[in-house]
Amino acid sequence: MIYTIGEIITQTSLKTPDKTALIFDGQRYSYRELERKINQCARKLIGQGIAKGEKAALFITNAPEFIIAYFALIRIGAVVVPVNTQLKLRELQYILENCQTRMLLTNLATDSFINQTLPHLTTVQQAIVLTTDPKIAGDGRIQFWNLQTEEGANDHPGLSLIDADEAVIIYTSGTTGQPKGVVLTHLNILSNVNSIVHYLRLTEDDNTLIFLPLFYSYALSQMLTVLRAGGTITLMRDFLFPQRALSLVGQEGVTGFGGVPTTYNILLRIGNLPTYNLSSLRYILNAGGPIYPAIIERLLSAFPGVEIINNYGCSEVAPRATYLDFKYAREKIGSIGKAIPNVQVRVLNPDGREVVPGETGEIVIRGSNVMKGYLNNPVETGRVLQKDGLHTGDMATIDEDGFIFIKGRKSDIINCRGEKISAKEVEAVLISHPAVYEAAVVGMPDEILGEAVKAYIVSKDGQLVNKEELLIFCARNLASYKVPKVVEFVAQLPKTASGKVQKHLLK
Numbered sequence: 001m002i003y004t005i006g007e008i009i010t011q012t013s014l015k016t017p018d019k020t021a022l023i024f025d026g027q028r029y030s031y032r033e034l035e036r037k038i039n040q041c042a043r044k045l046i047g048q049g050i051a052k053g054e055k056a057a058l059f060i061t062n063a064p065e066f067i068i069a070y071f072a073l074i075r076i077g078a079v080v081v082p083v084n085t086q087l088k089l090r091e092l093q094y095i096l097e098n099c100q101t102r103m104l105l106t107n108l109a110t111d112s113f114i115n116q117t118l119p120h121l122t123t124v125q126q127a128i129v130l131t132t133d134p135k136i137a138g139d140g141r142i143q144f145w146n147l148q149t150e151e152g153a154n155d156h157p158g159l160s161l162i163d164a165d166e167a168v169i170i171y172t173s174g175t176t177g178q179p180k181g182v183v184l185t186h187l188n189i190l191s192n193v194n195s196i197v198h199y200l201r202l203t204e205d206d207n208t209l210i211f212l213p214l215f216y217s218y219a220l221s222q223m224l225t226v227l228r229a230g231g232t233i234t235l236m237r238d239f240l241f242p243q244r245a246l247s248l249v250g251q252e253g254v255t256g257f258g259g260v261p262t263t264y265n266i267l268l269r270i271g272n273l274p275t276y277n278l279s280s281l282r283y284i285l286n287a288g289g290p291i292y293p294a295i296i297e298r299l300l301s302a303f304p305g306v307e308i309i310n311n312y313g314c315s316e317v318a319p320r321a322t323y324l325d326f327k328y329a330r331e332k333i334g335s336i337g338k339a340i341p342n343v344q345v346r347v348l349n350p351d352g353r354e355v356v357p358g359e360t361g362e363i364v365i366r367g368s369n370v371m372k373g374y375l376n377n378p379v380e381t382g383r384v385l386q387k388d389g390l391h392t393g394d395m396a397t398i399d400e401d402g403f404i405f406i407k408g409r410k411s412d413i414i415n416c417r418g419e420k421i422s423a424k425e426v427e428a429v430l431i432s433h434p435a436v437y438e439a440a441v442v443g444m445p446d447e448i449l450g451e452a453v454k455a456y457i458v459s460k461d462g463q464l465v466n467k468e469e470l471l472i473f474c475a476r477n478l479a480s481y482k483v484p485k486v487v488e489f490v491a492q493l494p495k496t497a498s499g500k501v502q503k504h505l506l507k
Contacts, residue, residue, distance in 0.1 A: 003163045004186045005224070006075035008193075009035050010156065012204075012230040019204065021227065023234045023252055024064050031230075034068070036154040041072035043153045044145065048103070048126060052077030052159065055099045055169065057124075058215065059083045059092075059106040062237045065130040066214045067223065068147050069105050074167055077159050081169045081181075082215035086479040089117055091179075095171050096123050099181055099375060105130060114142065163187035169375055170217050170315040172420055179422075181375030182315045189224065192318040192369040195341045196225045199323055200256070200283065200309075204230035207280075209257035211236040211245055217319040218287050218418065222258050231255075242266050250277030257281075258311075260288035260418030261295065261450045268298050278303065287311040287320065288418025289450045290406055293334045300329060312336035312406070316390055318369045321345050322404060335403040336396075343367035344389070347396050347404060352388060360397050360407055364389040412503070414443035415451050419481050423453075423503075426484065429477045430455060433470060435463035440493050440501050444486065452485040456506055458492060 002011055009031060012019065017032035050056060056078050060066040073080045081099050083092065085108065102125040106113070109131040118127055127142045163186045171179040208226040210233055212219035226233055234252045236245060248254060264286065267273065284306060291310060299308050307326035313319040322345055324337030339345040344366040347355045355361040366389035373381035384391050393410035414421040423441040430439035438458040443451035459465055467487045474483045494502040
């Protein structure tokens, strides 16, 4: 029995030290080697004065360095803050200031990041650039570490931690327009990991292909679950070349992978899909957004004999809450299934009673996987964490057999490629343009993205602005996936008598 996340690697390194834990760009890392590198990194971090409970940001793309740094920080009792590497300076500043982290670890060893971005991150007192080729000069706050070397002590730091200790803070967009820091304990995460290992029947023989970014809670979950089972991770930098992902399935004996709806829309467009060796594949997962029944039917045909499993969850539940067992994939197509082990998921009406079949209510979740709360945000924490559980803001119904079907969301969030985008955040950027008087942002259906960002713009009198200018302005201030795909100029926005924009009329 293990109680803290840092024990996951240690347990398998003692049991099967020579088992392959990680494959990346053709290089293999055994559990023994990964354990040693994690301990070396942990010792170096202790040497930098990182104390238990202190927050440290990971601004790292998919690479072994992410996994090593993540477990090293966890092991010394620090609180890991994985940050989306697509964020622009304004967005990054907000998160680092909100969680008051003084240390940032990154593998972005570029001149633009080191000399143009880092100097503006005022809360960061120490920046550790993880690279094998430190050629770029920076200011005095910066150190260059090569985690691929065998330098330094590699014994376990041996700090005393318990499952109630805070482990990770995941930032997720909120209806206020600014990201909220979801505080998760070791218990929250391990409880969810154990449940997933159980329902996916993961063992040491499993090899999980991960191509989603590891800063994403869904990808982190994939990483932790296969390592908890003593299996192997085959890690890709990204999903830019989907054919490469399919080739790796056959080359490395991949047994499963997880994607978002966009992933499967892309895979199904590959004309020679049947020519790839996918014989080792046992399951594929969908999460991060609803997958349309037509896509599920095509997946079932394209991947015969492979279990297609639909999941539902959010960062606040570390991150999975339901799954649709494969045996119901066709019978209950479009459903998110039922609760995973050790989690209670109910659909409640406004009176707090469970809905009857056909009635719509809000999904409410209870379990040891439910977050501790939002960092520095007691109002939002109190709004969603109530006596009967976590109120998700997602509206759903159930059928006669208790299977749950999502109907929509209460919150003003756009779900693009599995990324949650706050419409209010995009609106705030648009309105900051000198020629924009009003802006309303909504999600529009998109076959590839799931939802795309659409902006309605009212220009200021006498001000001229075109679509291209606005998109360039947004690209300077927002991550690329938040930039509107469609911009429509209107004379006025539809509003209620009280002045509230009627967004339902814009969709």
